[in-house]
Amino acid sequence: MRKLTNNELGRLDIPSFRSAPKNRVTVILDNVRSLNNIGSIFRSCDAFRIEKLVLTGISTPPPHRDIHKSALGAEFSVDWEYHSQTTEAVLSLKEQGYHILAVEQTVGSIPLNHLSKSPYILHPDSPPIAVILGHEIHGVSQEVVNLCDAAVEIPQQGTKHSLNVAVSAGIVLWELIRKSPIC
Amino acid sequence: MRKLTNNELGRLDIPSFRSAPKNRVTVILDNVRSLNNIGSIFRSCDAFRIEKLVLTGISTPPPHRDIHKSALGAEFSVDWEYHSQTTEAVLSLKEQGYHILAVEQTVGSIPLNHLSKSPYILHPDSPPIAVILGHEIHGVSQEVVNLCDAAVEIPQQGTKHSLNVAVSAGIVLWELIRKSPIC
Numbered sequence: 001m002r003k004l005t006n007n008e009l010g011r012l013d014i015p016s017f018r019s020a021p022k023n024r025v026t027v028i029l030d031n032v033r034s035l036n037n038i039g040s041i042f043r044s045c046d047a048f049r050i051e052k053l054v055l056t057g058i059s060t061p062p063p064h065r066d067i068h069k070s071a072l073g074a075e076f077s078v079d080w081e082y083h084s085q086t087t088e089a090v091l092s093l094k095e096q097g098y099h100i101l102a103v104e105q106t107v108g109s110i111p112l113n114h115l116s117k118s119p120y121i122l123h124p125d126s127p128p129i130a131v132i133l134g135h136e137i138h139g140v141s142q143e144v145v146n147l148c149d150a151a152v153e154i155p156q157q158g159t160k161h162s163l164n165v166a167v168s169a170g171i172v173l174w175e176l177i178r179k180s181p182i183c
Numbered sequence: 184m185r186k187l188t189n190n191e192l193g194r195l196d197i198p199s200f201r202s203a204p205k206n207r208v209t210v211i212l213d214n215v216r217s218l219n220n221i222g223s224i225f226r227s228c229d230a231f232r233i234e235k236l237v238l239t240g241i242s243t244p245p246p247h248r249d250i251h252k253s254a255l256g257a258e259f260s261v262d263w264e265y266h267s268q269t270t271e272a273v274l275s276l277k278e279q280g281y282h283i284l285a286v287e288q289t290v291g292s293i294p295l296n297h298l299s300k301s302p303y304i305l306h307p308d309s310p311p312i313a314v315i316l317g318h319e320i321h322g323v324s325q326e327v328v329n330l331c332d333a334a335v336e337i338p339q340q341g342t343k344h345s346l347n348v349a350v351s352a353g354i355v356l357w358e359l360i361r362k363s364p365i366c
Contacts, residue, residue, distance in 0.1 A: 001285075001287075001289040001290055001291055001292065001328055001329070001331065001333070001334050002289060002290045002325070003287060003288065003289050003322065003323075003325055003328060004288045004289060004290065006344050009288060009339075009344055011339075011341065011342050011343065011344060012340075012341065012342050013342065014342055017341060017342045020340075036219065040347040040349075040350055043343055043346060043347055043350075044346055044347070044350055045341075046341035046342055046343050047337070047339035047340065047341045047343060047345075047346050048339070048340070048341070049340045049341060070347065072343055073342070073343065074341065074342065074343050077341060077342045077343075078341075102184075104184075104186060105186065105187045105192060106184040106185060106186050106187060107184055107185045107187065108184055109184065112357075112361070113361045113362065139186065140186075142185070142186055145184055145186060146184070148184065150184075151184050154230070154357070156192075156194075156230035156231070157195075157203075157230065157231070157232045157365050158194065158195065158200060158228075158229035158230045158231070158232060158257065158260060158261075159194050159195050159196065159197055159200045159229055159256070159257065159260045160194065160226055160229050160230060160255055160256065160257050160260075161189050161192055161194060162230075163226060163227055163230050163353065164223040164226055164227070164253065164349065164353075166223075166347065166349070166350055167223055167226075167227055167349055167350055167352075167353035168353075169350075170346065170347075170350035170351075170353055170354050171353050171354055171357045174295075174337070174354045174357065174358070175357070175361075178295070178296045178358075179296065182340055
């Protein structure tokens with residue numbers, strides 16, 4: 001099995017990416033601290049053609065050298081915006097008709113492997129989805145969770161309380177788009 | 184939706200984890216450079232009850248302060264071993280009857296969303312699976328890919344050539360175990 005060269009991967013250039021169809025998913029980072037995590041999430045949003053990344057609170061927006069080190073330029077392809085208040089960003093997306101999903105372990109959270117049987121799926125007839133990921137230690141704040149339509153939880157059977165936030169983002173985005181026609 | 188407290192998550196302690204049933208998946212890191220990535224992958228292997236993490240080549244094994252910073256102790260729960268030569272580790276698992284999968288973009292690689300229709304699934308009647316992830320820039324070496332039964336590729340539709348390696352590991356592990364009875 002010969003490895004493909006970078007040229008053979010046929011990736012888009014930035015203008016083509018910006019005009020290409022996107023998956024109807026927006027990612028919100030609620031006070032994510034690590035620039036390395038923010039950069040990795042930009043890279044995942046690029047790979048999965050996510051329509052927008054919304055940075056809020058202490059989540060540092062580009063340009064920043066340490067974001068660039070892990071985003072590797074995906075901060076130039078992916079559409080993004082910054083809001084100081086996470087709640088404002090969420091309420092604005094709610095008004096636009098988005099389904100709002102916290103990635104969080106709550107009473108009644110939907111296990112990720114049941115998400116495809118929930119109303120929160122990507123389908124041409126369904127509302128677009130906003131996925132919120134939170135702070136490395138504190139997660140999505142309770143105040144923000146209270147604004148969400150549902151919480152989705154990645155089933156975890158180990159000793160630690162959670163996965164790395166960039167890994168969680170990648171897994172939840174993959175689960176949402178794995179049946180997408182863009183895939 | 185009230186957030187669960189850490190106590191309510193009911194996570195295992197380390198002795199209970201070590202004696203608990205595992206998913207029949209081994210992860211091999213072929214010359215992964217970043218200690219932050221190695222630590223995150225330990226954390227994902229803990230969350231998904233992976234049986235073993237095999238570090239090879241320049242992939243630094245624990246104990247290391249920078250692995251601990253991102254593994255947060257998962258390096259004490261997850262079983263691991265170190266081999267200087269990746270090929271030796273792969274050949275040993277082949278001899279033990281493992282299916283060996285490179286996470287790599289190759290001629291004929293299986294798109295991850297088709298993996299569940301391939302022979303490389305977790306099933307009581309199927310062989311266990313070893314998943315190989317490679318260096319942050321160079322990926323899995325061609326020499327190692329040549330020893331694999333198949334390559335699996337995460338479909339990516341953006342501008343960058345690849346996802347972060349810890350994010351890729353999390354996504355591929357999730358796809359393998361999302362229907363696992365341990366989930």
